[in-house]
Amino acid sequence: MPRDATAAKAAKVPQADDESKIENDVGLENTAGIPSEMKQNFSLWSLLFMCCCTSTTWEALTSTMTQALSSGGSSSMVWGFFVSSIGAFLISLCLGEFSSQIPTVGGQYHYAAEFTPRNARRVVSWFAGWMTIWGWILISVAGNFANVMQVQAYLVLFKDGYVHERWYTSLILMALSTVYMSGCFLNTKILHYSTYVGIAFHLIGYVLSLIYLLVVVEKKQSAEWVFTDQTNYTGWNNGVAWSIGIMSSALSMIGWDSSTHMAEEMKHPARDLPRTMYGSVFLTGLLTFPWVISLMFCVQDIDGVVNGPAGALSPFVQLIYNVSNGSMGATIGITIPILALNLLSSGPACFAATSRLTWAFAREGGLPSVIGKIHPTLHVPINAILIDWVAVCLLALIYIGNETAFYGLNSGVTVVILLTYALPIGLYLIYGSEHCSLPKGPFTLGRWSKLINWVAFLWSIYLVIFLSFPSSLPVTATNMNYTILVVAAGVIVPAILWFAYGKRTYYGVLYDASHSY
Numbered sequence: 097m098p099r100d101a102t103a104a105k106a107a108k109v110p111q112a113d114d115e116s117k118i119e120n121d122v123g124l125e126n127t128a129g130i131p132s133e134m135k136q137n138f139s140l141w142s143l144l145f146m147c148c149c150t151s152t153t154w155e156a157l158t159s160t161m162t163q164a165l166s167s168g169g170s171s172s173m174v175w176g177f178f179v180s181s182i183g184a185f186l187i188s189l190c191l192g193e194f195s196s197q198i199p200t201v202g203g204q205y206h207y208a209a210e211f212t213p214r215n216a217r218r219v220v221s222w223f224a225g226w227m228t229i230w231g232w233i234l235i236s237v238a239g240n241f242a243n244v245m246q247v248q249a250y251l252v253l254f255k256d257g258y259v260h261e262r263w264y265t266s267l268i269l270m271a272l273s274t275v276y277m278s279g280c281f282l283n284t285k286i287l288h289y290s291t292y293v294g295i296a297f298h299l300i301g302y303v304l305s306l307i308y309l310l311v312v313v314e315k316k317q318s319a320e321w322v323f324t325d326q327t328n329y330t331g332w333n334n335g336v337a338w339s340i341g342i343m344s345s346a347l348s349m350i351g352w353d354s355s356t357h358m359a360e361e362m363k364h365p366a367r368d369l370p371r372t373m374y375g376s377v378f379l380t381g382l383l384t385f386p387w388v389i390s391l392m393f394c395v396q397d398i399d400g401v402v403n404g405p406a407g408a409l410s411p412f413v414q415l416i417y418n419v420s421n422g423s424m425g426a427t428i429g430i431t432i433p434i435l436a437l438n439l440l441s442s443g444p445a446c447f448a449a450t451s452r453l454t455w456a457f458a459r460e461g462g463l464p465s466v467i468g469k470i471h472p473t474l475h476v477p478i479n480a481i482l483i484d485w486v487a488v489c490l491l492a493l494i495y496i497g498n499e500t501a502f503y504g505l506n507s508g509v510t511v512v513i514l515l516t517y518a519l520p521i522g523l524y525l526i527y528g529s530e531h532c533s534l535p536k537g538p539f540t541l542g543r544w545s546k547l548i549n550w551v552a553f554l555w556s557i558y559l560v561i562f563l564s565f566p567s568s569l570p571v572t573a574t575n576m577n578y579t580i581l582v583v584a585a586g587v588i589v590p591a592i593l594w595f596a597y598g599k600r601t602y603y604g605v606l607y608d609a610s611h612s613y
Contacts, residue, residue, distance in 0.1 A: 294441020508582025
């Protein structure tokens, strides 16, 4: 058994029955008994803001609302977001309960391991670990891609003679990824403070766009249209089209588990991790719902947004351009906070969360041990950050060769992340705490736990099914939904690697000496 595994097995597991005891113990080591190697520079507030910035709820909606507007119309935007918010909140409560009991960097794959029978823990956590890492790499790609599309939208609208080329997009995406990666090399205290800057731009953009649209757009849509419109350009029946259109809202309600993957960098993760997750989902849902309604009142011409010169690149930029009568100052001024948020906070935060996942997985034997090292002076997993940067840049190259395949990555990210949420929830529903030797954490759902987990699980499965549908009929190579291939990549590659080396080297997370693998 590797030396790190032996040390982990020898570590004492806190068996605290009260919150104060957990607060004292978790500051030095998590409940897995693994000594913390990170400096604890993050607080409850900074990680709460980090969750808000990595999910970028209203901002994510602006980059994907074309899907909803053409697949269900305004009602899909409004009510799709409403039900998505409730579903995401229930999922966050479930994962919050797990994180309070198992406050570790691995998050979903550690939860899955703990609720699995012991003889299957290694293989289940192996696949869950790879899927979670894959999902977070895709989040980094999708977030960067939205930023690049926004920049390209500016160029299409305001630079005469500019022709959108795919290789431009890939190069800009790689450049932005390099900037975000560099931000992760800085002292984590800087990343801690950057979340406060990020939340400021998040709120500034929210207020600016909301006020501007409500003031400038004089002729609003009717309430009947906003709440009942079912515009459908897909060829599917209205029910299926509406469910497909919910992708916009579902995509905006993922990524809030970023704080989980920073667990060893906060003082009281058992107490505070759940608060960061369900708190961020609740706050962003509460703020964004009236924003969505206001947005729909101000969308005068769906066709003008969807089919405008920049509509396919950034529908929100196209919308502001349309309502401002082509004003460059208004268009850029209202939408630029989205770029500022991603440049200063969201982008580096996504890389940080992904790198911690990669580092933790390597520490447990899932990747070469050199990736599981912490830099002695910077106190961050440099090699893990570099590996994730390389992965994002390689995926960016796909867009040069095959635009459709790259859009498949973007559509697949939501399904992959939802599967990482659903797996531990499903295992908990099947086995409960039968195979879990850890005490409950400070946050527990009590007698409502099973019911909430069932609703959250069924909601996740519903989304996974309909987000895998082709966007329109008849199905062609261009409009085909390649989500299934993205998910398959997260299963087939780990299966090959398991037999190639994982079966010999991966020992998984070890909670106490009584666990045998």
